[in-house]
Amino acid sequence: xxxxxxxGRTLAQPGGSLRLSxxxxxxxxxxxxxxxxxxxxxxxxxxxxxxxxxxxxxxxADSVKGRFTISxxxxxxxxxxxxxxxxxxxxxxxxxxxxxxxxxxxxxxxxTLVTVSS
Amino acid sequence: xxxxxxxxxxLSASVGDRVTITCRASQSISSYLNWYQEKPGKAPNLLIYxxxxxxxxxxxxxxxxxxxxxxxxxxxxxxxxxxxxxxCQQSYTTPRTFGQGTKVEIK
Numbered sequence: 707x708x709x710x711x712x713x714g715r716t717l718a719q720p721g722g723s724l725r726l727s728x729x730x731x732x733x734x735x736x737x738x739x740x741x742x743x744x745x746x747x748x749x750x751x752x753x754x755x756x757x758x759x760x761x762x763x764x765x766x767a768d769s770v771k772g773r774f775t776i777s778x779x780x781x782x783x784x785x786x787x788x789x790x791x792x793x794x795x796x797x798x799x800x801x802x803x804x805x806x807x808x809x810x811x812x813x814x815x816x817x818t819l820v821t822v823s824s
Numbered sequence: 825x826x827x828x829x830x831x832x833x834x835l836s837a838s839v840g841d842r843v844t845i846t847c848r849a850s851q852s853i854s855s856y857l858n859w860y861q862e863k864p865g866k867a868p869n870l871l872i873y874x875x876x877x878x879x880x881x882x883x884x885x886x887x888x889x890x891x892x893x894x895x896x897x898x899x900x901x902x903x904x905x906x907x908x909x910x911x912c913q914q915s916y917t918t919p920r921t922f923g924q925g926t927k928v929e930i931k
Contacts, residue, residue, distance in 0.1 A: 733860035741920070751860075751911055752919040765918045801867055810873035811914060817867055818866065 708732035708814035710802045717821050718792050727800030728785040728815055734804040735783040742776065742787050744798035745817075754800070755787065770796075792822045826850050826914050830923035836931040843899040849881035852892045856916035859888055859897045862909045862925075871910075872897065902928070923927045 712728040728740075745820040755776040756765045762778050775788040785802055816822040837843050847857065851901035859872040864901055870879045872888035885900045899906055907930055912923040 745911075747901045751862075751913075751922040753922065756854075756918060756920070767919055805915065808874060808878070808915075809877075810870045811860070811913070812870050812873075812879065813866075813870075814867035 707813045708804075710813055712720075712802050712803065712815045712818040714818065716818055717808070717823075718789075719824050720792060720794060720822055722792050722822070723790045724792065724817060724820060725789070726787040726800055726802075726820070728787075730783045730785065731749070733804060733813065735778075736780040739807075740776075740778060740785045741803040741805055741811065743783075743801045743803050743811070743814075744820075746795070749798075750797075751759040754803070756805075757785065773777070785804075785820065795821050796820065797822050825919055826853060826917060826921050828912055828914055828921050828923040830910075830912055830926050832926060833924065834927040834929060836929050837902050839902055839904055839930045840930075841902045843902050843906075843928060844908055845897045845912075845928075847890075847895045847897070847923050849893045849895075849914055849916075850864045853916035855891050856914055857888075857895045858913045858915060859886075860911045860913065861906075862911065868911065871913065899928075 709731045713742045718724045723741040741756045752755045773791045775787045798799050799817040801817045806812040829848045856873040857875045860868040862868040876888045887898050909925045909927045
């Protein structure tokens, strides 16, 4: 059974930092494109960042570029999202997601609510 | 960035109805279009990938069609468990972009 389990401290003040982790099991993590997708309360899905399977390419949404950093540890089957200079508008449920090759985002974590508030 | 526009934003339907949701891309995305179902408090679930391929485990009442810029998700006979929000998403290029969602409600 495939599992993606997000974890990490989830409350920060504006201007602060958080790091999310996503532990993967039941899939070949090293061959997988991995994404972070977020959803603000009552809003739609928004793509945040991507890491390709061999670790050579990362991409970011303009709204987080320069503030967020995606990384992965294939030895630990873990994906990370370092979030710096947090803003109130970064408040959202963050999902760790696997994209199957040409098959859409086929596995999602349970999501973790990040709250940025003073 | 490629913009994805869904219509309608919401609809009311009854059990047994045929439901169609459309998604339009701002430029051609070939068949790189996926559909997801989201229920409150749950992670989204992949229904259809590459426009028309049914994800394993998804009931056959769900189907997808289209290519280029215009796509459709059809539920042939709406069931009680299908009341949810549906999103389209393009995987043609980065940034990946989603439609704004279509909420299917009980009439």
